[in-house]
Amino acid sequence: MMANCSRREFLASMAAGVYMTSSRLLKGQEAPAGRVAIGLCPEYNRQIVEVLSKLFDQLGGLEKLVRGKTVAVKINMTGPATARLRYIPQGITFWSNPQVIGATVYLLGRAGARRIRIVESAWATTEPLEEFMIEAGWDPRAMQNAAPLVEFKNTNFLGAYKTYATFMVPHGGLLFTGYDMNRAYRECDVFVSLAKLKVHSVAGITLSMKNCFGNIPCTIYSEDAPVDEPALEPVSGRQLMHVGNRQPPKSAPPAVNLNAPKEGGYRIPRAVADIVAARPVDLAVIDGVYTMNGTEIPDPRHVHNWLHPGLLIAGSNCVSTDAVAMALMGFDPMADRGTAPFEASDSMLHLAEDLGVGTRDMSRIDVAGPPIEEVRFDIRHPAASVVAPENSSF
Template sequence: MGLLSTPVQIENGSVGDMKAHLNRRELIQRLGAAAAGLYLAPARLTASTPAPIAPVAISRCSSYGPEVVSALASMFDQLGGLAKLVSGKTVAIKINVTGSSTERFRGLSQGQTYWVHPQVVSATVHLLGQAGARRIRLLESPTSSKVHTLEEFISQAGWKVSELTSAAPRVEMENTNFAGPSKQYVRFAVPGGGMLFKAYDLNRSYEDCDVFVSLAKLKEHTTAGLTGSMKNLFGITPTTIYGEGAGIDEPSQEAAGGRSMLHNGSRQPSKSALPELNPHSPRDPGYRVPRVTVDLVAARPIHLSIIDGIQTVAGGEGPWARQMRTVPPGLLIAGTNCVTTDAVCAALMGFDPMADRGTPPFENCDSTLKLAEELGIGTRDLRRVEVIGVPISKGRIDFRKV
């Protein structure tokens, strides 16, 4: 079991003592964060408690070659070093490999367009191993595949699994659509009661870790405005519970399509999980998706955000977005606060991170950055953020004009 919290196991739909669970989780997370030299946000933002800040590192990186390792290593050093965060610990990495394992855009690989690139994953794993990580787990819940293992899913996209598993000692992978060997999901309570759900049932790998990393792609998102380290967590929800074809009473035995219920409230999750707080709340995806995202970030805090912006796309998060087009920012971004990191990413994409609904990139949705800031997770105010490495003004590329 990881050191950050004590799980509430889900058996026959019971919740257990969620209040005691949350108190233990919060206490131990704060102690662990203090030991790592990090700062976790208060449960709620108040006038006397400003949202936390943390530096963000930006590096130029023109290709997916050996320079990825050196660029990331330099950035991690600038942020204070990986060893004090991961040495002797289990590290879980949520990778961003959305949609199909076979669908490519204009003949380019998924990693060159709308997935995080395998070279960035491999370099991250390598550096975590060098820093003393005891165990590294790559996690994702694919929506469009019937395969049961993450290894098979990424292999279909041309990834070489052996290059990832050999990048450091004891590297594992798990398709978190399923409960896994424990055969039990874990209920993650949202501090403060949640905006859309009070709690989410997830694969226990998101619990059984000491350090949680979000490894995402720098790109726009048709529903949430932009994809970054926070939106990446939307994919930790198992489709067996939150998918279009999820079981009614219990989780399904197969991956069950897209997460439309989280987008438009077309149905409720499997009855083994908690229903949404208010079934009469707006069914608008632009209202729901940002709130689910922030719920998940609050329930499963991110300790390290890494964003692949070497080659990416604008106009959407995948080939199903009609306006999607390639963009070559040539950047890597990393930070220890997910809100601060995503705010810098927004600025690098030519957007104002202080924007609200109705203003790019949030024309049709609420701002995930604003919601997370209001919850006290981090600040989106760049005036309070130390940017290390490439200045935003030198790295910015207008995603709406390329």
């Protein structure tokens, strides 16, 4: 039966078998539930520190999580630095807001974090993350000065390291058996996903889990990557992950099933579930003070509304945190393919739940803060779009 099968395909088929067995086993178990805290935060101002501080206290406090530790904070700066929704800065439409990042860094430092690394895979470049921020109009010094030792890492390539770190997916993986990432994701004791509250054109939502899709470098997971080894530089996005038109370099862990559907709605949620299982999120923070709808990145082909939910969300389990965020956005966290927001995609929450990462069952999630019913909004059909003030201070 295996006569025409390469070693790579053989390993992949073995891994798939392991997953199929283990996932069936997992379905008989309950995925862990984490506490999630919701805070009202009307603006990006000094109040953010107070609100976040309270959220972290409601989760049990930051100190026991980060004191003396190296903390990596994965922010969301998806797409080119020159993408914008009109003149509105990216941080209040589709990226993590720099003030929320700064406040989180400050609170991590205050809680005793030894070293804080702000990490993101900057679009198609090896430039320092600080330069990418400047190109977008941010001032990285504000974040750098928010805690004693703050570093920036562009994780879209090898950087200062000599090798990538391989993260194998527990139970064999759904799309790939494992993922190679910049070693900054290994050289951290605590991993924070600081995401934007927003929708995704294929995967339905993009929150603290989907933010980790950006952990994987485009030197490996782009269609321009070489066949055998990673590229030196990233030159494009992660189309390979979306459409599966080719495999990553042979140096990376293999696909679970080479014949898996080549469809974004199948592949993206599985990759996300794999990644958060392989590189667990210790703290999820979602910026929903302002956001936009339509797609995850401004696209002239779509209608976008600039929205003002006025919310910050934090949780210790990324699946549970995203479930609460989904509920706040007006969706059912238990929804599956065919139901909003997953009309064109499998549910990444469901898949991660099956991998044992966390529960999306709201009846099992302890939610602190205002009742969801009182602060819920309809992200797809907002009552009103925010109009930028004449003399915006943003």
